[in-house]
Amino acid sequence: MGVPKSKWTSAEEEALRAGIAKYGPGKWRNIKADPQFTHILISRSNIDLKDKWRNMSESRILKSKPREDAPATPLLLTQASASFNPAANDAPANAIGGYSKHSVDKKTASKYDTMILEALSSLKDPNGSGTDAIISFIEQKHELAHNFRSLLNSRLRKLVEQGKLEKVQNCYRIKKDIIGGVEVSTARLKE
Amino acid sequence: MGVPKSKWTSAEEEALRAGIAKYGPGKWRNIKADPQFTHILISRSNIDLKDKWRNMSESRILKSKPREDAPATPLLLTQASASFNPAANDAPANAIGGYSKHSVDKKTASKYDTMILEALSSLKDPNGSGTDAIISFIEQKHELAHNFRSLLNSRLRKLVEQGKLEKVQNCYRIKKDIIGGVEVSTARLKE
DNA sequence: CCCTAGGGATAGGGTTAC
DNA sequence: TGTAACCCTATCCCTAGG
Numbered sequence: 001m002g003v004p005k006s007k008w009t010s011a012e013e014e015a016l017r018a019g020i021a022k023y024g025p026g027k028w029r030n031i032k033a034d035p036q037f038t039h040i041l042i043s044r045s046n047i048d049l050k051d052k053w054r055n056m057s058e059s060r061i062l063k064s065k066p067r068e069d070a071p072a073t074p075l076l077l078t079q080a081s082a083s084f085n086p087a088a089n090d091a092p093a094n095a096i097g098g099y100s101k102h103s104v105d106k107k108t109a110s111k112y113d114t115m116i117l118e119a120l121s122s123l124k125d126p127n128g129s130g131t132d133a134i135i136s137f138i139e140q141k142h143e144l145a146h147n148f149r150s151l152l153n154s155r156l157r158k159l160v161e162q163g164k165l166e167k168v169q170n171c172y173r174i175k176k177d178i179i180g181g182v183e184v185s186t187a188r189l190k191e
Numbered sequence: 192m193g194v195p196k197s198k199w200t201s202a203e204e205e206a207l208r209a210g211i212a213k214y215g216p217g218k219w220r221n222i223k224a225d226p227q228f229t230h231i232l233i234s235r236s237n238i239d240l241k242d243k244w245r246n247m248s249e250s251r252i253l254k255s256k257p258r259e260d261a262p263a264t265p266l267l268l269t270q271a272s273a274s275f276n277p278a279a280n281d282a283p284a285n286a287i288g289g290y291s292k293h294s295v296d297k298k299t300a301s302k303y304d305t306m307i308l309e310a311l312s313s314l315k316d317p318n319g320s321g322t323d324a325i326i327s328f329i330e331q332k333h334e335l336a337h338n339f340r341s342l343l344n345s346r347l348r349k350l351v352e353q354g355k356l357e358k359v360q361n362c363y364r365i366k367k368d369i370i371g372g373v374e375v376s377t378a379r380l381k382e
Numbered sequence: 383c384c385c386t387a388g389g390g391a392t393a394g395g396g397t398t399a400c
Numbered sequence: 401t402g403t404a405a406c407c408c409t410a411t412c413c414c415t416a417g418g
Contacts, residue, residue, distance in 0.1 A: 004399095005398090005399065005400075005404075005405050005406075006405080007404075007405080008404085008405085026391095026392065026393085027392095028391080028392075029390095029391065029392090046391070046392080047391090047392080047406085047407090048405080048406080050391095050392065050393075050394095051404085051405065051406070051407095052404085052405080054393090054394085055403080055404055055405075058403090113197065117197060117234045118200060118234075120234075174233060174234060196392090196393060196394075196410075196411055196412075197411085198410075198411080199410085199411085217386070217387085219385080219386070220384085220385065220386090237384095237385070237386080238385095238386080238412085238413085239411080239412080241386070241387075241388095242410085242411065242412070243410085243411080245387095245388090246409075246410060246411080
C-alpha cells in the first residue's frame with residue numbers, strides 16, 4: 001500500500017537493545033517512554049518494538065547453525081542481566097542472561113503448560129496430582145514425545161516457580177490465590 | 192512475564208456459554224462458582240471470563256477497517272454473536288424472530304410472554320431453560336414482582352398449551368416448526 | 383476486600399512487501 | 401523464496417467505581 005516499510009536503523013536497534021537491558025523484554029511501553037530512548041524510538045510503536053525484538057531474536061536463532069563461534073548472543077545484555085533479573089526464568093540451558101524465549105521453544109512450553117493446567121483442572125485432586133496421573137490424562141488426548149516426562153517435570157518446576165502451581169509432596173496442584181495475606185495451608189488433606 | 196498465554200479450550204468456552212445462559216453475562220463469580228462449571232473453569236479468573244466473553248461477543252463487529260475495500264460485512268461473526276448478545280440491554284432484541292403473539296387478551300400476560308420468549312431466544316439452550324435460568328435472565332432487565340415465579344410458571348404452562356413452547360423435563364424451549372414432516376426429537380441432548 | 387466494566391498493553395499467529 | 405516489517409486479535413493487566 002502507500003506505506004513504505006521503514007527499516008530499522010542501527011541506532012534504533014541499539015536503543016531497543018539498551019531498553020530491553022534496562023527493563024527486560026516485554027516492557028515495551030516502558031522502553032518507549034524512557035527519556036533515554038523515546039527520541040530515538042519516537043516513530044516506533046510499542047508493538048513495533050515487540051515485533052522487532054522478535055525478529056532480532058528469531059534471526060539469531062535460525063542463523064546459529066553454522067555459527068559455532070560462541071556467545072554471539074546478545075552482547076549488550078551480559079551486563080544487563082546483572083541489574084535486571086525479573087525472573088531469570090525459563091531456559092536453564094539458556095546461555096543468555098535471562099531473556100530469550102527460545103532455546104526451549106516457547107511455543108512448546110506454552111502448549112505443555114496448557115495441557116498441564118487442563119489436566120490438573122480435570123483431575124481436580126485436592127491433594128494435587130502426581131506426574132504419572134498427569135501423563136495418563138494428557139496422553140489420552142495428545143501424542144506425546146518420548147522424552148515427555150522430563151519435559152513435563154521441567155514445566156512443572158517452572159509453573160511452581162511462577163506461582164501458578166504448588167507442589168505438595170510429589171503432587172502438583174493449581175495454586176490458590178493468597179487470601180487475607182495468609183497463604184493457604186499447603187498441608188495435605190487427610191481424606 | 193512468565194505467563195504463557197493459555198488458549199481457551201472448547202470445553203471452557205462451552206462452559207462459559209452455558210454459564211452465561213444460566214446466569215446471564217456479568218455474573219462471572221456465579222458462573223465460576225457453579226458446581227456445574229467450576230471444575231472446567233478452575234484455572235480461569237472471573238476477569239478471564241469477562242474478557243473471554245468480550246471477545247466472543249463483540250470481537251469483530253466493532254472493528255472498522257480503514258481498508259477501502261468492499262465493506263464485505265462481518266461474515267465470520269454470524270456464529271459468534273449467536274448466543275446472548277450483551278449489548279441487547281439497550282436496544283433489546285425484542286423483535287426477535289417472528290413468533291407472533293397475537294392473542295393479547297391480558298396486558299400483563301402478554302408482557303410476560305414477551306419477556307419469556309426473549310429470554311429463551313437469548314439463552315438458546317438446546318435443552319431448554321429452567322425457571323431459575325429464565326428468572327435470572329429476566330431480572331437483569333426488569334423489576335420483578337415477588338410472586339413472579341408463580342406467574343412465570345403459569346405463563347409457561349399456557350405457552351406450552353398454545354404450542355409455542357415445549358417442555359422437556361423441567362426445561363422450556365421455543366417450539367420449532369415441524370420441518371420435512373419429521374418432528375425434532377424432544378430428547379435431551381447429552382451435554 | 384472482592385467484584386465488574388472498560389481501557390490498554392502484550393504475545394503470537396498471520397500477512398505483506400521487498 | 402526468505403524474511404523484515406507490519407497487522408489482527410486473544411489473552412492478560414491495571415484501575416476506577418460500586
